[in-house]
Amino acid sequence: MKLYILLLLPMWLFSESLDVLIENAKNSHNSLKTIEQRVSAIDDEYQVSRNFADPSISLSMSDIQFDDPTKRDLEPMQFTSINFKQKIPYFGKRDAVSKKIDAKKQKISLTLDETKVKLVKAIKISAYSIWQIEQELKIINEYINLTKQNIELYSAYGSNDTSSHMSIMSAEMTLSELRIKESRLKSSLVGLYERLSYLSAMEVKSVELDMDVNTPKDVSFYTSTKGANLTYKIKETTLSEANEDIKVKELDSYIDPVVQVGYYHRDAFKDYANIGIAFSLPIYGTQDSKAEISRKLALAFKSEVVDADNSIKAQIIQTHAKLLSAYKIYDIIQNQSMPQIEHMFELSSSSIKNGDELFLYINLLEKKLTLDEKSIGIVAVYYKTEATLDALIGEMK
Template identity: 30%
Template sequence: MRIFILVFLFFYTLNALTLDEIITSALEKNPSLEVINERINANSYLIDSSDSLSNPELSVTTNTLDSSEPMSQTIISIKQKIPYLAKLTNKKELSKAQEGVLFSSLEKAKSTLVYEIKKTAYKIWELNAIYKTLQSNEKLILKSIELFEAYTSVNNNQHIDMMEAELSLIELKVQKSELKSQIDSMFTVLSYLCASDIDTLDVSLNISQVPTRESLQNLLVNNPDLNLKTKEIQKQNANVKLSDANIYPDFVLNGGYSIRSEFDNYFNIGVGITLPIYGVESSKHEQQQKLLLSQKAQKKDLQIDIQNRFNSYYIQMQNAYDNYKIINDEALAHIKHMLDISYASTSTGTNLLKQIKILQKKLKLEQKRIDAISLYNINYAKILQLSGATK
């Protein structure tokens, strides 16, 4: 039977996806990323046509005069608008700037997706680790009950102790049931993020000395939010240039051919010009300049926000590491010593509830240790997200 279980666990582990595999798959399948990719593809067509002239206008007019009249004619005419040359150039620059915004949006979306997957995976690890701790604690309580029954005679008071110990086992079962539900819920979230059905995960978390602040600070040069804001400013710059070019008039070329049944046919040629005399274009130019100043101010505010978030994440990493060291190196070692003394004195009639209380303290400390490991890794993942990491 044991061999069968080991074989089952071996193949189960082989089939479990690693976190890297899940992230790679999600970056290929996530619908939100596909939406941005399609927008990029659509924008490429806009770039190709952005410096083209507008379509010419073709018209045919006739009148109802008698054909013997000189003014009786049918006119075929064509009109073409020739914009101020800088307008076409600036339209193309604007389309290219929009492409830059879309690419930066894609990188930001990838970084956010990777972080959300990591956060969910780390939560699954945390819940599973707590579940295993509950199982271990359950076995220790059973061991305490068995030792107590083996070495002591049970009177009425001790019978109550036994019942309280058994009640603590029931409480552990309830906690395990709740954890199982939470784990299943987290796998549902993970499946949504990855656009795939995922019910197993091979992930292992550990904790190590916190990297120096400077080494992590240097990663922020590739912050996706700042990169996106920079591209948005470039796009707004292109809008300013285009609005400035729109102040200048456009030329309109007219050509026509008049057909008369009893008189000579003739050509009509004309040149027109738009007259931006009402100040609308100038007002729009001023508006675009103010929007540019707004974008630049937003970038400064964003830089401050990113630095504050980094500081907060780093402090939480350091705090999680410090808590882990205290719990792992001091508190749990002390609890282990207390348990050893308690088990050694079982034969002398040690109160069972004392052992249970020690085990409950041990469980709480182990849960705090697990929480510290999870918190450390989640905040590290947040810092990596600030750096634009996509793996």
């Protein structure tokens, strides 16, 4: 046990708190930077929406004579012109498009927050899994040492009959199983630290956690704040974007005038200018059809918002029930089962020191190990479930 503590001491000295890992991930993780660039792109899209469409300029030369193309003073119809054309959007169209882009930006910003929530949840669950395995390794290492010591004691004090030999063999098999389990846990621990390092965007060697089990918050705390759920808020923003799209499509039915100004130069006659206005004619109902499509999509999104609200409430109640169950199981193990098995273990351990009842001791050792693992496991389940509840209400800490 002392050797195990000495090996872990360097890790404890350089352990990171969960808060540090979470903050570093929120500031540095590449998946977040990708979405941040998309949000920045929306700002540029907004600026574009405030502009008019690009004007067009055309140059032309009329009435070119094949006999002498350079002769430009034969008749009044011979001119060289430059024309400027600009589409003028109907008042309100640009504002409608800008509001739609604002809603789109809000949705992508919420997607960024949702990714942060998922990242925080994944970091917590990985950290709690690491804690679980490290605690199990401590116990297994302790039991390995206890089993080895008692095999040595029993070999020294015990007789050489068949029963004694079978007891020692049974203890040695238990020792082998403990070593196999230890090897598997160490292998899993390496993978979990790699995953935690990726999630937190920094190299992690050890994690500092406070894993005291406290009375869970009432379910009403979570149901009253379910509106902060990022999936729900994204659905709401998607509906807002759809409503803004309806306004854009409805305004498309209004005619956008196209103003054209031209200057005409003639070599032998006076120059002159032309001014013209053109209109598109929405006579085929295309704009109305597009607006109707947008209305139907908005109704679908509205139904999704209602469904998301009901679904999140159900998830919260179900997850909270799991949290309460974990708390009750932990209480039973710590306050009922554990005191009994420890008392039996102490009595059996005292008997082994006198060379008696090794088989019973090993049986109790296995039961105590199982109970210790259940205690550690249920604490991990408690905190993982709490992390899931926090994610359901949009918690990013």
